[in-house]
Amino acid sequence: MTTFVRTPASRVPRFRKLEAVTWEELKERLAMGQDERNLFLPPDLSPEELARYAAGLANHKGGTLFLGVGREGQVLGASEIHPLQITHALFQLTQGLLLPYVEVVEGPEGRVLALHVPQSPAAIAVGAGRVPFWDGKRLTELRMGQALPEPDFTAQVLPAASLSDLDPVEVLRLRRILEERGSNLAALPDLELLFALGLLERVEGEERPTVAGLLLAGTPLALRRLLPQAEVSYYHHEGEEGYRFREDILRPIPALLERLRDLIQARNRVRYLTVGLFRLEVWDYDQEVYREALLNALVHRDWQSQDAIQVHHHPDRLEVSNPGGFPPGITPENVLRHPPKRRNPRLAEALYRLGYVERAGSGVDKMYRLLLKYGKEPPEYRLYPEALTLVLYNPELDEAFVRELAEAQERFGAFSLDHLIALAHLKRVGEAGLPELARALQLPEEAARRVLSRMERMGLVRREGGAYRLVGRDPLGERLLAQMDRPLSRREVEALLGLSPKGALALLRRLVQEGRLERLGRGPATRYRKRG
Numbered sequence: 001m002t003t004f005v006r007t008p009a010s011r012v013p014r015f016r017k018l019e020a021v022t023w024e025e026l027k028e029r030l031a032m033g034q035d036e037r038n039l040f041l042p043p044d045l046s047p048e049e050l051a052r053y054a055a056g057l058a059n060h061k062g063g064t065l066f067l068g069v070g071r072e073g074q075v076l077g078a079s080e081i082h083p084l085q086i087t088h089a090l091f092q093l094t095q096g097l098l099l100p101y102v103e104v105v106e107g108p109e110g111r112v113l114a115l116h117v118p119q120s121p122a123a124i125a126v127g128a129g130r131v132p133f134w135d136g137k138r139l140t141e142l143r144m145g146q147a148l149p150e151p152d153f154t155a156q157v158l159p160a161a162s163l164s165d166l167d168p169v170e171v172l173r174l175r176r177i178l179e180e181r182g183s184n185l186a187a188l189p190d191l192e193l194l195f196a197l198g199l200l201e202r203v204e205g206e207e208r209p210t211v212a213g214l215l216l217a218g219t220p221l222a223l224r225r226l227l228p229q230a231e232v233s234y235y236h237h238e239g240e241e242g243y244r245f246r247e248d249i250l251r252p253i254p255a256l257l258e259r260l261r262d263l264i265q266a267r268n269r270v271r272y273l274t275v276g277l278f279r280l281e282v283w284d285y286d287q288e289v290y291r292e293a294l295l296n297a298l299v300h301r302d303w304q305s306q307d308a309i310q311v312h313h314h315p316d317r318l319e320v321s322n323p324g325g326f327p328p329g330i331t332p333e334n335v336l337r338h339p340p341k342r343r344n345p346r347l348a349e350a351l352y353r354l355g356y357v358e359r360a361g362s363g364v365d366k367m368y369r370l371l372l373k374y375g376k377e378p379p380e381y382r383l384y385p386e387a388l389t390l391v392l393y394n395p396e397l398d399e400a401f402v403r404e405l406a407e408a409q410e411r412f413g414a415f416s417l418d419h420l421i422a423l424a425h426l427k428r429v430g431e432a433g434l435p436e437l438a439r440a441l442q443l444p445e446e447a448a449r450r451v452l453s454r455m456e457r458m459g460l461v462r463r464e465g466g467a468y469r470l471v472g473r474d475p476l477g478e479r480l481l482a483q484m485d486r487p488l489s490r491r492e493v494e495a496l497l498g499l500s501p502k503g504a505l506a507l508l509r510r511l512v513q514e515g516r517l518e519r520l521g522r523g524p525a526t527r528y529r530k531r532g
Contacts, residue, residue, distance in 0.1 A: 021114060023107030025205075030066065030073035032202055036136030037063030040071055043078040048126065050086070051093035054117050055124040056132035056139045058098055061151070062119030065100075068112045077110030086115065097124045153303045154212040155346035157201050158226050161209050165222035166194070170252045174217060174354065177254065181355045197350045211303065212347040216253050216354075223250050229323075231308045232256060234263050238315070248308075253298060253351070260294060261287065264313060271397055274498040275406040282374050282402065284394045285318050289370050292363040293379070293390050295356055297322035299348050305386070321389040332381035336364055336442045365417055367392075372420040375402045377428070399503035400476050401427055412458060418443075418451045423460065423470065431467040477511055487520060487527035 034040050039057060041050070050067070057063050067086075068078030083102035090098050103114040123142070125131045131142045171190055174197070178186035185196050191207060194200040199213030209218070214227055223230050228250070236245040249259050264285060273280040297309050302324025312319040326332075327341035342348045351357045358366075367379050375398045380391040405423065409415055415423070418441055425440040426432060432440075438448035452468055455461045461468050476497060483496060494504040508528050511517040520527045 021103060021105050023105060026066075026105045026107070026112060026114070028205060030069060030075070033073060034071070034136075036134070037061055039063065039065045039134065040069040040073060041065060041067050042070060042076055043068045043081060047089040048093060051090050051098075051126045052130075052132040053134065053139060054090055054098060054100060054115060055094055055120075055126050056134035057117045058120040058124055059131065059133045059142075060119070060135065062117050065115040065117055066112055067115060068110065075107075075109040075112060078113050079111045081113060083113065086113065093126055094124050152343075152345050154210065154215065154344040155198070156211055157203055157208045158211065158214075161214060161222070161226055163200075163207050163209065165214060165219055165226070166199075166209050166217045167219040167252070170217035170219075170255065173252075173254055177354050183353070185353065197353055198346050199350060210346060212344075212350050215298075215303075215347060216350060218252055220250060223252070227303075229303065229306045229308060232260065232311065233308050234260060234311045234313065236263075236267055236313045240314075243312075253356075254354075257291065257294060257356075260311065261291070264290060264311075264318070267313060271500065273399060273402060275403055276410065278406075280374075280402070280406065282397055284315075285392060286370050286374070289367050289392060290318055290320075292367050293318070293320045293392060295351065296320075296363055296390065299351060299357060300324070300327070300343050300388075302386075303344060303347075307387070316394050318392040318394070319389055320392075321387055323387055325383055325386070325388050326381075332383060333439070334442055335381060336368065369417055369420060372417075372424045373405070375405070375424070375427075378421065378424070397503075398427075399499060400507060403476060408460070419455060419460070422451060422455060422468075426461065426468060426470045431469045433467050437468060476507055477516065480507070480511070481516060481530055484528075484530050487529040489527055493528070 029038065030040070032038075037057075039053060041053060045053075045067075054065055057065055067081065068076050070076050083104060086102050087099055090100065097120065098117070100115045100117045103116065105112045105114055123131050133140050133142050168190075171194065175186055175193065178193075185193055188196060191200065194209075194213060194217075197213075197216075199210055199216060200207050201210055202208075211227065214222055215230055218227070218230075231248055231250040234247045234249065235243040238244045247259075247263060249256055251259065265287070269284045271282045273282060294309075294311070297320050301309060301322035305323035307323040309323075310319075310321045312321075324343065326335070327343055330338045330341060348357060357363060364379075371378060371392070376395060377393045380393070382389040382391065405415075421441050422437055425437060429436075434445055434449060434452070437452065438445045441448050441451065443451070452461060452463070456463065459471055462471055463469075476499075480493060480497060488496070490501070490504050490508060493499065493508060494501060497504065497507075499507065508517065508519075512519055512528070516531060517528045518531050520529060
């Protein structure tokens with residue numbers, strides 16, 4: 001990211017003189033409309049206004065400013081303006097930082113001046129502290145000292161990329177995805193579809209793929225040649241040392257996600273819990289959760305880094321690492337609450353239209369909710385100087401907690417994410433004060449207090465001596481004790497409550513430790529009966 005500094009005029013890059021543009025070429029260009037690299041301006045602008053637009057273009061990507069053209073591309077003419085007037089005014093008003101090459105194009109409808117403006121390596125101000133910025137649709141202003149918006153690498157067209165680098169099979173895959181979603185885009189011809197998704201740009205009259213286009217529909221050869229960093233490495237570990245299996249995957253994102261799903265699911269265990277009339281599937285790693293983790297890595301990674309995304313699949317955790325840290329202002333301590341920031345808007349927008357991601361940035365919320373719903377820990381973020389690792393933990397399944405949570409939501413309705421976070425944290429640590437719970441909730445203490453007060457009124461938590469604890473509900477234990485009119489074996493408890501052998505044993509041991517049951521006999525003859 002570039003901060004505002006001034007560079008001597010001798011260091012500002014200037015366009016070399018281009019071959020003369022013909023009137024026909026000009027008209028063809030004007031018919032395409034304005035975009036982030038081409039700007040249409042009427043001839044009656046003041047020198048200061050012209051300087052602001054030229055500097056705004058230089059502060060973004062550079063491009064061409066057509067003077068004497070209406071907003072809709074109609075030629076208005078600029079016969080009264082001499083090119084030397086423009087270069088002199090821009091040089092003076094930008095303190096020598098901007099000196100575009102001005103080309104005169106004349107035709108039957110009048111005279112147009114084409115100002116070829118280079119991208120500036122440092123921000124150019126026009127007036128005291130006024131830094132214009134053209135974002136492709138409008139001219140805005142940044143404050144002096146404010147960072148220039150980070151350029152979207154996925155919106156760029158690589159010099160060596162061409163339309164032949166897109167795979168027709170992958171384009172068809174995108175169309176099928178849109179058809180399944182009922183999107184009107186699915187009815188568009190191929191080129192129009194790719195333009196609508198932001199996967200193509202017109203460069204000098206030629207259709208060429210953006211980086212986002214290559215990432216979503218590029219051929220294997222094009223990815224290897226132009227974007228080798230799009231590779232994702234999957235590792236399966238059975239212990240802490242070394243790995244059992246590895247596969248390096250270099251495919252467009254839809255095919256990449258399918259292959260990663262197959263690799264993870266082949267090693268993903270599932271357990272079933274019956275709660276009332278419903279059966280819950282509890283996976284080691286929920287498919288929606290790890291899909292969100294993978295999409296976050298793809299959407300938010302630094303695509304200019306040559307490093308690959310890595311997925312490490314352990315029995316007790318899944319780690320997804322991507323080059324590039326959080327966007328500025330976001331930390332592990334506020335990631336849940338901070339307004340979303342997109343490092344790669346063009347790619348994110350295409351994935352949104354294809355139904356992979358939410359526009360509102362709710363992927364982190366979704367991961368939290370699904371993990372906590374099944375008694376797992378919230379995601380952990382490990383931040384390094386040039387990388388970010390997201391860790392999804394797979395602790396031993398606490399059947400009793402998952403059942404209690406499901407039964408409580410049957411009574412009260414679906415819990416808010418705040419309620420789930422507080423319940424899961426207290427389940428893990430036993431008791432916690434307001435400052436600790438506020439940190440877990442990523443909320444100010446006053447807001448956290450309101451959440452906990454509501455949970456007190458619902459009978460979910462209680463406050464004692466400045467600390468909060470879960471209210472001692474034990475529906476499984478109470479159900480067992482109510483039906484225990486004789487000593488029961490562990491297998492009988494499993495059948496009675498619908499528990500797994502591990503779940504039944506854990507419940508029986510806890511009730512024995514609490515003094516509510518006593519154990520009789522040993523081995524296969526072991527029975528449990530109520531005390532008193």
